[in-house]
Amino acid sequence: MRARLAGALCAVLLVVTGTTAAGVTGDGRLRFALTLAPSAARQAGRSAVDGRAYVIVSRKGAPEPRDQIDITGGVPFWGRNADGVRPGRPIVLDGGGGTYGYPLKSLASLPAGHYSVQAFFNTYDTFRRGDGSTVKMHMPCGDGMDLFHSPGNFSSTPRWIDVDPRHPRTVGLTLDRLITPSQPVPPGGTCQQGNPADSAHVKHVKIQSPALSKFWGRPIFIGANILLPAGYDPNGTVRYPVEYHFGHFTTNAPRGFREDGGNAFSKWWLSDAAPRFIVVEIREENPFYDTSYAVDTPNLGPYGQATTRELIPAIDARFHTIAAPYGRLTSGGSTGGWMALASQIFYPDVYGGAFAGYPDPVDLRREQIVNVYDDANAYDTIREWDRTPRPDSRTVPGDTNYVNAQENLWELARGDRDRSGGSWAMWEALYSRRGKDGYPAQAWDKRTGAIDHSVSAGWKAMDLSAKVAAEWPALGPKLQGRVFLYVGDTDTYFLNTAVELFQQRTDALTNPPSGFTFVYGRAKPHGWSPYTAQEWFQIYADYVAKHAPKGVDASAWRGPRVTPRLNVSGGEIVPAEKHVGLPR
Known part of the structure; x- marks a missing residue:
């Protein structure tokens, strides 16, 4: 107790004098005393803040230490939670249990050296949610x-x-420095309401979601970036099919489009060769991650409802879309791949086909390479006399970039209770039930990786493979032939293994047979696609025309058909490469 009091007294001395105190007696620990500058607090309009405080150290002077944090090759940093922080009152980070770091767990492990150091504070808002929890x-x-x-x-x-x-x-x-919004803030509004500037072919929509606002207990906004086709006439009568292209949060134009035609896709999009589509990219950042995963969940709230019943109708009302399932296709890769597939599975009456690439795990018998239902530990394969770390990221030749424990512990240092903004935390928020404390129930111990099967068993509700198999009598007539999955068979994050399990399970479905298409790239990493964006739109055009109601005239938007290998025949893409995954 005396040692802690001594440290606190030194920290107070620092606040008063603004100097560095050396020669502190006590437990021999290095300490950092962080204080919030009154000027920064005034600029933020806050008299006190809650959140997580960090110290970051680097042997390099540039860039700033906060920009050198990474899972591998990054610099050491430590964090601790701090509530009610007021200007001039110190937050002490030391080698004690309340401070946790990565890749060095304790500040006491920092070796002697000359370091560039930086303090950071991630502010937390208090949400009194509609489900009764406060987070x-x-x-x-x-x-x-x-x-x-x-x-x-x-x-x-x-x-x-x-x-x-x-x-x-x-x-x-x-x-002493406050980060301010990069997007313009509407007069009298908040930065959550901001939208990028429109251009001739790129528009932006943002609405306040009643469903999400009720859940989170405050105004929540969702938006979209819209790419219009060449020749689009807001006063015209032509209605266009829509690609709902899911992915991570971005304010960039969809598909990398440039108004000056400065890349191959933009030139093609504005040419006579391109089918006339509208592209919609959803913007749904939230307190857990940079996207919502576009489904209803206990921890994120009704993002599926907000997307399908609020945002899409708003888009249909403003633009000349085909406001029917046959004219709405989903697409995306990685996170966006999962969202494209999940949107089709959860909302088959909204969308008419999913084209999903290298998706986040679609069968949770392989959450990357963790079987969340049967494995004992998410970080290690444990045997009687030894244990082997589970790889998280690999190269095509087979080298391990980093292991599961590294990324999970990196996230833990960024924020506990799934507040890191990282992928594993988001997956837990997506799949888990709400815990007793209001945060997602933890499927495994973040420090050790030990899996709690009473939690992970509940993940089946969001397991796309399990859901399709369990609900096939109802889903089958709506999904038959409407799912197209592609992935490299040496995906960087082992995502091909879940796709293969999904294929095995859905290939076995009958009454009706699934008719799903699976395309695998031999020795291809994460991000591989069998076709270019231009080729995909030719596929989309053929697909929508094939599934349009009888009598619909597609000539106004379909464009020329250019290459036989892109035909859709019998509900299936004629692929560049195709093979069935090996049984497991």
């Missing part, structure tokens, strides 16, 4: 949960210090 989380503001650049957060000006474990010291750092 503290960071609300992104047009940044897509880019934690170390998110508006409303504070940082210190980096400074150089010398560290020597033989000589304990307390280092004072002042959080």
